[in-house]
Amino acid sequence: MxxxxxxxxxxxxxxxxxxxxxxxxxxxxxxxxxxxxxxxxxxxxxxWMDANTGTEVDIGPHVVSTEHRQFLRMLERLGTREHIAWQDEPLIELLDAKQHLAVANVDWMPPLHGLPNLPVALRRLGIADALSHVRVAWQALRANVRRQRALDTQDALHWLRSLGVSERAIAWFWRSAMLAVLNVPLEQCSAAAAMRIFRLMLGRSGYHFGFPAVGxxxxxxxxxxxxxxxxxxxxxxxxxxxxxxxxxxxxxxxxxxxxxxxxxxxxxxxxxxxxxxxxxxxxxxxxxxxxxxxxxxFVGAPYVSTMLWFDRPVGAPRFWARVWNPQDLNTDFYDLARIRSRAPSPASLIACNAIGPNARFAWTDAQVVARTREELVEAAPAAATGRLLHARVHRIRAAIPQPRxxxxxxxxxxxxxxxxxxxxxxxxxxxxxxxxxxxxxxxxxxxxxxxGATLALPPPETYGFAGLLRERN
Known part of the structure; x- marks a missing residue:
């Protein structure tokens, strides 16, 4: 130096x-x-560059959203925002019991934007399970930052149960969402952090996901x-x-x-x-x-990120996630060959993340690759017959602070x-x-x-009908 x-x-x-x-x-x-x-x-x-394939690979696949406003503003300053590949529809594709559920992206006035996806939820939850969210939804719509932070003393699982959310709804929606977004299981998650995510889900609409189209x-x-x-x-x-x-x-x-x-x-x-x-x-x-x-x-969330190179397209969605199951390894999947313009073609390059308690550090690379391929086949059956050219397993012991x-x-x-x-x-x-x-x-x-200047954008807040319900500080 x-x-x-x-x-x-x-x-x-x-x-x-x-x-x-x-x-x-x-x-x-x-x-x-x-x-x-x-x-x-x-x-x-x-x-960094993978020596076997010449492909630039990430420490783990990352996703951004249109809610990443400060991050996107800096990319505009750097001239690289055009390297985000946006997914307008669906918002996300869920794999649940080997069935694909497409979550629609609509920009209706919040919280009415949730209505088009109600049939998707009801395919897995009964009416009683859906209605069990009434109290937690009302609390979230009314909450301001002060009320949200008051929940930090308790864990999210206890909070949800205290408000009457059904165990089926907790398992199907809350465990999946909080592990994917906050990288922590419900019983170790701050109720304040869970509340923040849920109130913004209810109170903002029209957002969608994007992926780096370059390394x-x-x-x-x-x-x-x-x-x-x-x-x-x-x-x-x-x-x-x-x-x-x-x-x-x-x-x-x-x-x-x-x-x-x-x-x-x-x-x-x-x-x-x-x-x-x-x-x-x-x-x-x-x-x-x-x-x-x-x-x-603060404790860091462990990650195991796996990449699989195939000799042919395997017919996978560009981006999908698995609904939470304690036996699963991976949470979210990406076909980088369909995201990155410079990815090898016509092959598939699948990247995925195992997060928190699902990141089984004791497993060998061979075990991780084998289980990952099994989970991939459920979303893309052609992966069973495609030839696996190369695999990379990357373990990150502390990827991001968990909101405990x-x-x-x-x-x-x-x-x-x-x-x-x-x-x-x-x-x-x-x-x-x-x-x-x-x-x-x-x-x-x-x-x-x-x-001595204001450079930070304000954090996102609820608006529309949801914003009108919010208590003012």
């Missing part, structure tokens, strides 16, 4: 939050050093690096940070493991909680002790008690679940706090 000894700001971590924050600071005219411990930028949203890193790493370098900054890889140097209640420098220091009046820690906590502890600054303690409360009870109220703001020290990560208090969107919002909040 050859670099100047001082910068206007130092950002620790080159994931979505770190690079987006550094780009916003560079746009404001600051010279920024981004320090990444790994050998390549991208953090928990990165990609995940290509969406933002090259363009962010270019923007940072345009203002005399740099992105350094293999740069292990030891501590943030604080004197007189203000940031002075960032010290690397090899003993070198980069002087800067501003430091942004853009790391997940399990890395941010130990780094802050090494600063030996008493004012940061509450942040260190909060960081220890108590953690919603522990999510910190981007400002810290130390002058010049900011946080920017998906676990920050951004008003949205931990995700790439939360990382992008944290980056905008931190950069805006540094340069």
């Amino acid at each position: 050859q670099a100047p000894s001082s910068f206007d700001a130092v950002v620790v971590g080159a994931g979505v939050a770190g690079l987006f924050c550094a780009t916003a600071l560079a746009d404001a005219g600051l010279s920024v050093a981004v320090l990444e411990a790994r050998g390549s930028p991208g953090g928990r949203a990165r990609s 995940l890193s290509q969406l933002y790493v090259p363009a962010c690096t270019k923007a940072i370098r345009s203002r005399r900054g740099e992105v350094f890889t293999g740069a292990l940070v030891h501590s943030v140097q604080v004197r007189g209640d203000a940031v002075r420098a960032v010290r690397l493991r090899d003993g070198r220091c980069l002087a800067a009046p501003v430091c942004v820690v853009a790391l997940p909680p399990w890395h941010a906590g130990p780094l802050l502890a090494r600063s030996a600054e008493p004012a940061l002790a509450p942040l260190q303690q909060a960081a220890r409360a 009870p108590g953690t919603e109220t522990l999510r910190p703001g981007v400002r810290t008690p130390v002058r010049g020290l900011f946080l920017a990560s998906d676990w920050c208090d951004t008003g949205v679940p931990c995700s790439m969107e939360s990382a992008a919002r944290a980056a905008a909040l931190a950069a805006g706090g540094i340069v």
